[in-house]
Amino acid sequence: MSVIAPTSRLIAMTISAILMSSSVYASQQAADAFAPEMATGTSDKQLVTAKDWMVTAANPEATQVGAEVLARGGNAVDAMVAVQLMLGLVEPQSSGIGGGSFLVYWDAKKQQLTTYDGRETAPSAANGDLFLDKTGKPLKFYDAVVGGRSVGTPGTVKLLWDVHQKYGALDWDEVVLPIAQKAEQGFTVSERLSMLIENDVDFLARHPTTAAYFLNKDGTPKTQGTLLKNPDYAQTLRTIAEKGSDGFYKGSVATAMVNAVQKEAASNPGKLSLADLANYQVKNRQAVCAPYKQYDVCGMGPPSSGALTLGQILMLTEPFKLNELGSNNPTSWQILAEASRLAFADRGLYMADSDFFDVPVKGLLDQKYIAERSALITPNEALQKVSAGSPPAVKTVQLAQDQAIELPSTTHFNIVDSQGNVISMTSSIENVFGSRVMAAGFLLNNELTDFSFVASKDGKPVANRVEANKRPRSSMAPTIVMHDDKPYLAIGSPGGSRIIGYVAQSIIAHVDWGMDIQQAIDQPRMINRFGAMDVEINTPLANYAQQFEAMGYSVNKRDLNSGLHAIRITETGLEGAADPRREGVAIGK
Numbered sequence: 001m002s003v004i005a006p007t008s009r010l011i012a013m014t015i016s017a018i019l020m021s022s023s024v025y026a027s028q029q030a031a032d033a034f035a036p037e038m039a040t041g042t043s044d045k046q047l048v049t050a051k052d053w054m055v056t057a058a059n060p061e062a063t064q065v066g067a068e069v070l071a072r073g074g075n076a077v078d079a080m081v082a083v084q085l086m087l088g089l090v091e092p093q094s095s096g097i098g099g100g101s102f103l104v105y106w107d108a109k110k111q112q113l114t115t116y117d118g119r120e121t122a123p124s125a126a127n128g129d130l131f132l133d134k135t136g137k138p139l140k141f142y143d144a145v146v147g148g149r150s151v152g153t154p155g156t157v158k159l160l161w162d163v164h165q166k167y168g169a170l171d172w173d174e175v176v177l178p179i180a181q182k183a184e185q186g187f188t189v190s191e192r193l194s195m196l197i198e199n200d201v202d203f204l205a206r207h208p209t210t211a212a213y214f215l216n217k218d219g220t221p222k223t224q225g226t227l228l229k230n231p232d233y234a235q236t237l238r239t240i241a242e243k244g245s246d247g248f249y250k251g252s253v254a255t256a257m258v259n260a261v262q263k264e265a266a267s268n269p270g271k272l273s274l275a276d277l278a279n280y281q282v283k284n285r286q287a288v289c290a291p292y293k294q295y296d297v298c299g300m301g302p303p304s305s306g307a308l309t310l311g312q313i314l315m316l317t318e319p320f321k322l323n324e325l326g327s328n329n330p331t332s333w334q335i336l337a338e339a340s341r342l343a344f345a346d347r348g349l350y351m352a353d354s355d356f357f358d359v360p361v362k363g364l365l366d367q368k369y370i371a372e373r374s375a376l377i378t379p380n381e382a383l384q385k386v387s388a389g390s391p392p393a394v395k396t397v398q399l400a401q402d403q404a405i406e407l408p409s410t411t412h413f414n415i416v417d418s419q420g421n422v423i424s425m426t427s428s429i430e431n432v433f434g435s436r437v438m439a440a441g442f443l444l445n446n447e448l449t450d451f452s453f454v455a456s457k458d459g460k461p462v463a464n465r466v467e468a469n470k471r472p473r474s475s476m477a478p479t480i481v482m483h484d485d486k487p488y489l490a491i492g493s494p495g496g497s498r499i500i501g502y503v504a505q506s507i508i509a510h511v512d513w514g515m516d517i518q519q520a521i522d523q524p525r526m527i528n529r530f531g532a533m534d535v536e537i538n539t540p541l542a543n544y545a546q547q548f549e550a551m552g553y554s555v556n557k558r559d560l561n562s563g564l565h566a567i568r569i570t571e572t573g574l575e576g577a578a579d580p581r582r583e584g585v586a587i588g589k
Contacts, residue, residue, distance in 0.1 A: 043583070047518040048576040050588025055079060056565035056576045057413035058094065058494075058584040061187060062086040066415060067587040069175060076421040077105075077167040078175050081160045083413050084427060085179040089233060090187050092433070092443055093196050094494065095411040097236070097248065098257075099429035099445040100155040102300040103163065104287060104478045106487045108420035113480060113487075115300050117283040118159030119471040120152030120447040123271035124279075128455030130271075130448065130466045138453040146203050147268025148261035150435050150446035152472070153276045154248075156427060161245035162282045167421075173241040180237035183441070186229035192583050194224040196432055203436045207265065210438040233441030249277045253440045260439035276469075283355075289482070290315055290365050293511055296482040299424075301361060302354035305347045306426075306477025306500060308364050312343035313504045315370045320379065323512040327523065328540075330547040331379050336508065337528035337553070338377040340501055341386045344529045348401045349388040352463035353471040359463075363391030382552030386531070399463055409433065410476060410494030414567045416574055422567075424490040426476040426499075447472055475499045481507065489517070491566040493579070501527045502562040517566045518577035525560035528553070536560045 048054070055066035066083040070076075080103075088096030095101075100120040106113050122130075129136075131144045144150055164172055189197075197204065197214050198221040205211045205219060213230070215221055222228060239247040247253060254277045261270040288301040290311025297314060299307030316339035325332040346364055354361075363369060369391045376383060388401075410428035415421075428447070429435075435446040450472035455465035464473040475497040481489035489510070493502040502525065509520035524539035533553040535541040545555045563582040568575040576586030 043580055045518060045522070045578050045580045047516055048586040048588055049573055050576065051573045052418045052589045053416060054567050054574040054576045054586060054588035055083065055413070055415050056567055056578055056584065056586040057083050057087065058411045058563055058565065058582055059087060059091045059190070060583065060585045061090045062413070063585050063587050065179065065182075066413075067589070069170070070415075070417055071589065073169065074175065075167070075169040075419060076415040076417040076423045077164055078170045079415050079417070080423050080425060081164055081168070081175045082179060083415070084156065084160060084425070085176060085237065086182065087411055087413070087427070088442055089179065089183050089230060090190070091193070091411060093193065094409045094432075095156070095427035095429055096442045097157050098154050098434065098439070098442045099427060100152070100447060101159050101425060101427035102304055102306075102474070102476050102478050103159060104299055104424040104480050105163070105167075106420075106422035106480055107167070108422075111485075113287050113298055113482070115285050115287050116159050116163055117285050117300070117303070117471070118155035119303055119474060120155055120445055121276070121280065122152055122448060122451070122466055122468055122470050122472070123273060123276045124468045125271040125273065126448070126466055126468055128466050131451070131453040141449070142203070143268070144449050144453070145431050145446045146206060146436050148265035148270030148272070148435065148437055149268050150430075150448045151261050151270045151272050151437065151444045152447040153272060153280050154257075154445060155280060155282060157240065157248040158245050158280055158282045172244065176237055176241040180234040180241065183230045183234035183237065186227045189222055189224055189226045189228050190583060191224045194221065194226075197221040200433055200436075204433060206267075207437055209260070209264065210433075210436050210443070213438060230441050236440045236442065249280060254278070256440040257444065260437050260444065265435075265437050288361060288365075292318065292507070294483060295488065295511065297479060297507065298482055299477055299479040302351055302359045302473070303471040304474045304476050305351040306475055306503075307479070308351060308361065309343045309347045309475075309500045310477050310479065310504050311365055312346065312370065312373075313339045313500070314507065315365065316342060316374045316377065317508065319371075319374050320377070322508055327509060327513045327515075330544040333526050333541065333544065334382075334548065334551055335377060335379060336505065337526065337533055338383060339374070340504070340528050341383065341531065342373050342376065342389075343500075344497075345386050345388045346391070349399050350391070350394070350463065352473050356467055356470050357463045360391050360394050363393045366392050380551050382531075384552075399460055401457075401462070410496075410499070410563075412478065412492035412494055412563065412565050414490040414492070414565055416490065416567050416569060422480055422487045422490050422569070424478040424480050424492055426478040426492045426494070428474075428476060428494070450474060477503050479503055487569055489566060489568050491517075491564065493562050493564040495562050497529060498527050498560065498562070501525075501529070502564055506564055506566070516577075517568050517575055521562075521564045521566060521577050521579050525562060527560060532556055534558055534560060
């Protein structure tokens with residue numbers, strides 16, 4: 001068994017003070033001002049190889065419990081349950097059972113690719129006024145986030161339960177109970193978690209239960225090396241182990257969630273109800289696949305914008321032969337930037353929960369439409385204006401651009417077992433520490449702030465507006481790249497709406513620029529969603545700032561805190577990679 005052990009040389013970074021004052025209503029470009037999770041430095045990572053099975057996840061302890069499940073005869077789905085429940089303990093700021101998830105799954109026995117939508121839903125009492133103040137104006141972002149108002153009905157537990165019931169090899173309680181024991185015994189706070197707690201003290205202190213867990217009695221943050229025990233989470237897991245998903249969506253745990261949202265978060269209460277929890281359902285959806293070179297890049301369809309926007313970006317770049325231009329060429333990055341801008345314009349207008357809005361999935365990936373959009377790109381020259389296109393089969397209804405900011409404090413993990421089953425799963429509670437409201441040992445999400453804060457503009461409806469029981473649009477992009485109808489690569493990342501660019505860039509680096517998957521993940525980052533060119537600070541890409549400015553872009557040198565994980569499936573075995581920007585590892589046998 002081989003394990004990547006991070007060589008720590010973590011350097012604390014500060015987060016912009018503008019987080020406290022920005023208004024969502026201003027424009028999409030406001031999203032450029034936010035970083036989903038502050039950076040905590042980098043660590044050296046090496047490509048890991050294995051013959052039999054592999055796990056890549058965002059925390060070494062979570063990766064290890066997944067590896068232990070596989071080593072004792074469990075399959076990828078068993079390991080998925082263990083990894084996610086452990087991440088909820090050791091990486092609570094990013095995901096957990098109080099949030100939602102998307103799963104892309106390859107069933108080796110049936111030779112079938114499918115997806116499961118465990119995205120949170122808006123409470124049945126929610127409407128388009130949810131994030132408006134008494135004067136009808138949109139709330140400032142953190143006024144909406146912190147408290148019960150932003151909490152959607154969690155979906156992760158139901159996804160884990162439903163998928164395990166269908167595919168799991170080990171007994172459910174055999175997978176869940178070891179994590180409960182670890183919660184009782186406690187875990188050591190990592191340097192990353194410690195720094196994130198320190199950065200968020202003011203918000204964490206607003207709710208007594210949350211403060212009691214993450215802060216000391218004097219209000220100071222718990223620090224690296226602290227043994228942090230969570231008996232409440234252990235009890236919740238024991239209840240789930242005994243009763244399955246009913247142990248979460250009904251009974252004492254459900255009551256604790258509703259009380260936390262409606263009563264304990266009294267300064268900013270929410271609308272989550274016992275009926276919302278009892279009625280929650282996971283959706284088994286068809287994967288969305290886009291052709292790219294000799295591959296099919298497959299992922300989660302709406303309500304995620306991940307697969308559609310990723311697919312558009314890759315298809316839009318294909319005529320420009322990035323393989324010949326190479327990675328050490330500012331023109332390559334400029335073409336990728338323009339493809340991203342065009343795709344994000346479509347995303348903002350057309351992508352939302354497909355159960356509520358007729359998303360033109362086929363039209364957005366139509367080859368003729370993509371060719372027309374790609375023809376708008378001029379190498380070395382920025383488009384002065386980028387608007388959404390008119391893909392085939394779009395209804396005549398006039399829409400307004402979305403007005404949402406996504407700051408998922410998210411996680412991504414991949415698993416390949418010895419039978420060839422493949423998991424690519426992205427999970428989130430949205431902003432770092434979610435709503436900061438804690439119930440029964442876990443943090444509750446703030447995913448409802450992924451909806452547009454305004455329901456319409458200039459008399460035109462926003463597709464991603466708040467509606468009862470609707471799922472907010474997401475950027476999570478768990479991906480399985482297929483080759484000759486077989487899984488070739490599982491990949492994904494946290495990072496808010498930057499997730500899509502991180503994954504697209506890594507796929508291009510591997511497919512077009514010949515990098516192995518660790519090199520593709522290590523490479524410097526560039527993101528352009530709405531016009532500004534963000535380049536990763538202190539990297540070779542930052543040296544292209546003058547060239548990008550000459551092309552017509554404003555350039556920001558900033559931290560781009562991706563958290564990519566990938567597993568490549570080859571004829572001779574498996575290759576695993578983890579992002580040096582976070583604390584994840586790959587373990588294989």
